[in-house]
Amino acid sequence: MENVFTILMKSYLREKGLVNFQIESFNEFVEKRLPKLIKSIGKIKPELPEIGELEIKLGKFELGEPRVKEADGSIRKIYPMEARIRNLTYSAPMYVEMTQVLNGIESKPTMVEIGDLPIMVKSKFCPLSRMSRKELIEIGEDPDDPGGYFIINGTERILMLVEEIATDRxxxxxxxxxxxxxxxxxxxxxxxxxxxxxxxxxxxxxxxxxxxxxxxxxxxxxxxxxxxxxxxxxxxxxxxxxxxxxxxxxxxxxxxxxxxxxxxxxxxxxxxxxxxxxxxxxxxxxxxxxxxxxxxxxxxxxxxxxxxxxxxxxxxxxxxxxxxxxxxxxxxxNKRIKMAGDLLELLLRSILLGKWGLIVRMNYNYQKLVKRGKLPPLQAVVENAILTNQIVSAMAVGSWIGGRTGVTQRLERSSWNKTITHMRNIVSPLSSTQEHFEARELHPTHFGKLCVTQTPEGANIGLRKYLAISATITPKIDKKDITPILELLDSVKVKK
CATH class of the missing domain: 3.90.1110.10 (RNA polymerase Rpb2, domain 2)
Structure with missing residues (x-):
């Protein structure tokens, strides 16, 4: 007969999983944050005196299914195992609805491919998440694999959990x-x-x-x-x-x-x-x-x-x-954990809006391609290969915005336990070459949230931590979503 602890742990793991917080973070990034980022750009206004006043309106965002482009130009669906074997990146195309408005005349909206986004294995946008155990075995996948990682140039890589000081306080x-x-x-x-x-x-x-x-x-x-x-x-x-x-x-x-x-x-x-x-x-x-x-x-x-x-x-x-x-x-x-969705939002915002981002390049390409008063097609102006390469390069090397390094790491596969441990690893932004005695010490508030015994020896001792087995990470809540609750609590005179 199973004891109470075993029953509780099985129930908890069935409901929460060991790496589900990373998958949920990626899902939320694609479903909410990316469309919100596109919406915040709104319009692009290239300066083109040769043809008049041009405005590009950005509309809805869509993510396609994982695919591969073959050497002969054909495109077909791909599963993670093929990406591993052929050293490919497991990714899907991103589309943004764009509408050209030239001198007040609006053209028909067009879905334009802006680049490929690496897909997290077992996320909502990965076909494996909708397959049964039998179907997973048939396509060569481990049915007990937790997912929560990416395949970049055939290598399984994870976005690390990054510990930072809580913001806005x-x-x-x-x-x-x-x-x-x-x-x-x-x-x-x-x-x-x-x-x-x-x-x-x-x-x-x-x-x-x-x-x-x-x-x-x-x-x-x-x-x-x-x-x-x-x-x-x-x-x-x-x-x-x-x-x-x-x-x-x-x-x-x-x-x-x-x-x-x-x-x-x-x-x-x-x-x-x-x-x-x-x-x-x-x-x-x-x-x-x-x-x-x-x-x-x-x-x-x-x-x-x-x-x-x-x-x-x-x-x-x-x-x-x-x-x-x-x-x-x-x-x-006073600490917060940045997950996959947070880190990808930071990367995509820089790639789209940065000094040499997509918007700047679109403006430049318009000025370069507009000749004899003719307007180039939108897909010719959007260099989707450059955006794809920027994302893949950052995830392959682990170099992130703000000079941060080691944000992505090759997934440890020597055993199932090591794989799970690696995916629940939390890294600190503090330098391992400096003392930081207090930051390295065990704090009473770590109990129940972090493993109190597991940390590497040497320079990273205390700076690299691991989630406790029953710990999970909640997603960041938009302030707009909790404002009505705070106003309600204030109206009934709830004491702080």
């Missing part, structure tokens, strides 16, 4: 630097990109903020540029506690800015732009686009940004006054 710490005893860190995330902010309180009481490569701007300048123009408004936004207000007062006395206009001009000086008009324009762009982008990137979001910064100041001053303890960065509530 204020983390305050004490430092060993006597001149800057307290700091606050904010990692603001929008659409996959993270903008790091550092707020520093000097020993003498002045508070500065660093973001977007602009170093040490007095915090009062930022608050007044965001709309808190009166000194009283700033103090009340930070706190109603007189002790905290008194601790901040030196900043108002040290940087006597009269109004928002003066604050924006002063902020522009930190950008080292000599012309006043350009200085103002660039300063406004910096606070709208790069300051706390998770709150928003429009002028109407400025006051909300000011209130968020005010709360960060309150927290750093409470730490200074001994009213609160510093945040534990190694607490697992």
């Amino acid at each position: 204020i983390i305050v710490e004490k430092t060993k630097d006597s001149s800057v005893p307290q700091i606050a860190r904010i990692h603001s995330e929008r659409e996959g990109f993270v903008q790091k902010h550092l707020i520093e309180r000097k020993r003498t009481g002045e508070i500065y903020i660093t973001f977007a490569n602009i170093r040490r701007i007095p915090i009062v300048i930022i608050l007044k540029a965001l709309g808190l123009e009166k000194d009283k408004e700033i103090l009340e936004a930070i706190s109603l506690d007189e002790r905290i207000q008194e601790s901040f007062l030196i900043n108002i006395l040290e940087f006597p800015i009269k109004n928002g206009e003066e604050a924006i001009d002063e902020l522009g000086k930190y950008l080292r732009i000599p012309q006043k008009s350009m200085r103002k324009k660039q300063a406004i762009r910096m606070i709208d686009k790069y300051l706390l982008p998770h709150i928003g990137q429009e002028p109407e979001n400025r006051l909300a940004k000011a209130m968020f910064i005010a709360k960060a100041i309150e927290k750093i001053l409470k730490l200074h006054l001994g009213e609160i303890e510093e945040d534990d960065v190694d607490h697992y509530a």
